[in-house]
Amino acid sequence: MATLARPAGRTRARTRTRPLALKRVALLLTGLFFTLWTLGPIYWIVVTSLKTELQVYRQPTLVPTAVTFKNYQTVLFHSNFLLYIRNSLTVALVTTALSLVFGSICAYAIARLRFRGRRLVARAIVISYLAPGGLLFISLFELLTELHLTDKLAGLMVSYLSFTLPFCTWLMIGYFRTIPAELEEAALVDGCTRLRALIYVIMPLTLPALVVVALYSFTQAWNEFLYALVFISSDSQKTFTVGLIGLIQGDTLPWGPMMAAASLGMIPPIIIYVLAQRWVVSGLAAGAVKG
Amino acid sequence: MATATLSRPTERPVWRRALGTDWKLGWMLVLPVLAVLAGLVAYPFVLAIALSFTDKMIGRPAHFVGWQNYRDVLFGDEFGSIFRRAVLNTVLYTVVAVACKSVLGMGMALFLHEQFPGRNLMRAICFLPWAIPSLIVGLSWQWIYNGTNAGVLNMLLNDLHLSDTLIQWLGNPRLALWSVILVVIWQGCPFYGMMFLAGLQAVQAELYEAAAIDGANIFQRYLYVTLPGLSAVATITILLSTIWTANSINYIYILTGGGPANTTMTFPMFAYQVGIAGAQRLGAASAITVLFLPFFLLIIFALTRRMLAEER
Numbered sequence: 001m002a003t004l005a006r007p008a009g010r011t012r013a014r015t016r017t018r019p020l021a022l023k024r025v026a027l028l029l030t031g032l033f034f035t036l037w038t039l040g041p042i043y044w045i046v047v048t049s050l051k052t053e054l055q056v057y058r059q060p061t062l063v064p065t066a067v068t069f070k071n072y073q074t075v076l077f078h079s080n081f082l083l084y085i086r087n088s089l090t091v092a093l094v095t096t097a098l099s100l101v102f103g104s105i106c107a108y109a110i111a112r113l114r115f116r117g118r119r120l121v122a123r124a125i126v127i128s129y130l131a132p133g134g135l136l137f138i139s140l141f142e143l144l145t146e147l148h149l150t151d152k153l154a155g156l157m158v159s160y161l162s163f164t165l166p167f168c169t170w171l172m173i174g175y176f177r178t179i180p181a182e183l184e185e186a187a188l189v190d191g192c193t194r195l196r197a198l199i200y201v202i203m204p205l206t207l208p209a210l211v212v213v214a215l216y217s218f219t220q221a222w223n224e225f226l227y228a229l230v231f232i233s234s235d236s237q238k239t240f241t242v243g244l245i246g247l248i249q250g251d252t253l254p255w256g257p258m259m260a261a262a263s264l265g266m267i268p269p270i271i272i273y274v275l276a277q278r279w280v281v282s283g284l285a286a287g288a289v290k291g
Numbered sequence: 292m293a294t295a296t297l298s299r300p301t302e303r304p305v306w307r308r309a310l311g312t313d314w315k316l317g318w319m320l321v322l323p324v325l326a327v328l329a330g331l332v333a334y335p336f337v338l339a340i341a342l343s344f345t346d347k348m349i350g351r352p353a354h355f356v357g358w359q360n361y362r363d364v365l366f367g368d369e370f371g372s373i374f375r376r377a378v379l380n381t382v383l384y385t386v387v388a389v390a391c392k393s394v395l396g397m398g399m400a401l402f403l404h405e406q407f408p409g410r411n412l413m414r415a416i417c418f419l420p421w422a423i424p425s426l427i428v429g430l431s432w433q434w435i436y437n438g439t440n441a442g443v444l445n446m447l448l449n450d451l452h453l454s455d456t457l458i459q460w461l462g463n464p465r466l467a468l469w470s471v472i473l474v475v476i477w478q479g480c481p482f483y484g485m486m487f488l489a490g491l492q493a494v495q496a497e498l499y500e501a502a503a504i505d506g507a508n509i510f511q512r513y514l515y516v517t518l519p520g521l522s523a524v525a526t527i528t529i530l531l532s533t534i535w536t537a538n539s540i541n542y543i544y545i546l547t548g549g550g551p552a553n554t555t556m557t558f559p560m561f562a563y564q565v566g567i568a569g570a571q572r573l574g575a576a577s578a579i580t581v582l583f584l585p586f587f588l589l590i591i592f593a594l595t596r597r598m599l600a601e602e603r
Contacts, residue, residue, distance in 0.1 A: 115317030134538025
C-alpha cells in the first residue's frame with residue numbers, strides 16, 4: 001500500500017504515509033537547525049569583514065547596509081599578514097612533502113614486506129599518532145632549545161613531523177593493504193627489484209591516496225597553533241595562526257580587518273576540503289577505523 | 292650461517308627466517324620514521340619525566356630537586372589550588388564537550404544518512420567547521436561573544452528583548468567555561484558526524500529489513516540495530532576525541548586565557564602558563580603534564596589495541 005503511495009523511494013516504500021509527512025518535517029527542521037548552527041557564525045565573520053568600522057562598532061546590524069573591502073586592504077597591505085601566510089605555506093609544504101616520502105615508504109614496508117619487528121613498528125606509529133601535543137610541548141620546547149631550533153621555521157617543520165609523519169604512515173598502511181599483492185609479485189617475477197616494483201608499479205596506484213593524505217597533512221600543519229605559539233617569538237618567523245594572535249593582542253588590528261584576516265585564513269583549508277570532500281568520510285574511516 | 296645453509300639445503304638460513312625474508316629492506320625503509328618518532332615523541336616523553344625532577348627554567352641550567360615540583364604543584368601555595376581547579380575543569384570540560392559532540396554528531400550522521408534532495412550540499416555544510424583552523428574559530432567566537440552591543444549574541448538578545456543587560460559570555464566566571472565548551476562543540480561535532488556516518492554506511496541494510504519484518508518500530512531499530520552496529524566506530528571516535536579535547540589549548544588560550552579567576556584553566560593551559568608564559572618554570576610545567584600522563588597513556592593503549600585489532 002505504501003508502495004503505491006510512493007513508488008519512487010525504495011527505502012521509504014516500507015513506511016506508511018502519515019509517518020512519511022512527519023519525517024519530511026523532521027528532516028526539514030533538522031536541516032534548518034544544522035544550517036543555522038554551522039553557517040550562522042561563519043556568516044557573521046564574513047559579514048563583519050565587509051563592514052565599515054562605524055557599522056562594526058556603532059550600528060551593528062545583521063545585514064550590512066554598505067559593503068567595503070577596506071578591511072581586506074588593511075590586512076593584505078598594511079600588516080604582516082602575507083608574510084605569516086608565506087611562513088605557514090613554507091612550513092606546511094615542507095612538512096607534508098617529507099611526511100609523504102618517508103611515511104609512504106615506511107607504510108609500504110609494514111604493509112608488504114616480511115621482517116621481524118614489523119608489528120612493533122606499527123604499534124609505535126599508532127602510539128605516536130595518538131601522543132598529544134598538550135603533553136609534549138614543554139619538553140619539545142626544551143629539546144628544540146638545545147638544538148638551537150626555537151624561533152626558526154626549521155624548528156616548526158621538525159616538530160610538525162612528530163604528528164604528520166605517523167598520521168601519513170598510518171593512513172598509507174591502510175591504502176597499501178587495498179592494493180592486490182599479485183600486481184607486485186608479477187613485477188618481481190618479471191625481474192623487477194623490490195624498490196623498482198615499489199616505484200613503478202605500486203606508487204602510481206597509490207597516487208590518489210597520496211593526494212588525499214597530502215591534503216590532510218597540509219591542513220594539519222596549516223592549522224597548527226600550540227607549537228607555533230610556544231616555539232616562535234620573532235615576527236618574521238610567525239605562521240599565520242600565531243601571527244593573528246599577535247595582531248589582536250597588540251591591538252594592532254580592530255575587529256573588521258581581523259575578521260577579514262580570519263576569512264582569508266579559512267579559504268585554503270576550505271578549498272582543500274571541498275576538493276577532497278568525496279574522500280573525506282571514507283578516508284577518515286579508513287584511517288582511524290580500519291587501518 | 293654457511294653451516295646452517297649446508298645442513299638444511301632446502302630451507303632458508305635460520306637467521307634469515309628469524310629476521311624475516313625482507314628484513315634488510317624492511318628496516319631500511321622504516322628507519323627514517325622510527326628515527327623521527329624516537330627523537331620527537333619517545334625522547335620528549337622521557338625528557339618530560341626527567342625535567343619534572345629538576346628546577347629547570349628557560350635559559351638556566353637544571354639541578355635535580357627530587358619531588359619538589361610535584362609538592363609545589365599539588366600542595367604549594369602558588370600552584371596547589373589552581374592545579375586542583377585545573378583537574379576539575381579539565382574533567383568537566385572534556386566530559387561535557389565529548390558528550391555533547393557525541394549526541395549532536397550522532398544526530399548529524401543520522402540526518403545525513405537519510406535520503407533527501409540536496410543531501411550532498413547539506414553534508415558539505417555540516418562538515419564545514421571541521422575544515423576551519425581552530426585558531427580562526429576561536430577568534431571568530433571571541434568576536435561573536437563580544438561583551439558590548441557589537442557582539443552578535445548580545446545584539447540579538449537585546450533586539451529580541453530576551454535580555455536587557457549585556458552578557459559577558461567570556462568574562463563572567465559562571466558562564467566562561469560553558470561558552471568555551473560551546474565553541475569546542477561547534478567545531479568538534481562534524482568529526483563525530485563524519486565518523487558516525489561512515490559507521491552507519493557500514494551497517495548492513497539486511498539487518499534493518501529483518502528488524503522491520505519482525506515488527507520493530509523506528510526507535511527499536513535504532514536501539515537494536517544502529518547502536519550496536521556503531522559501537523566500534525563510536526568507541527574509537529570518543530577515545531580519540533577525548534585525547535584531543537583534553538589536550539587542546541587553542542580555544543581556551545584565545546577565548547579566555549584560563550580566566551576569569553581560573554574558571555577555564557585546564558591542564559595544558561596551566562602547563563603553558565607555568566612553563567612558558569609566566570614563571571617560565573619548565574620543571575614545574577613538566578610535572579603538571581607528567582601528572583596527567585598515566586590517564587592519557589591508558590586511553591592511548593586502549594585505542595592502539597583497537598586500531599590495530601583488524602591488522603591481525
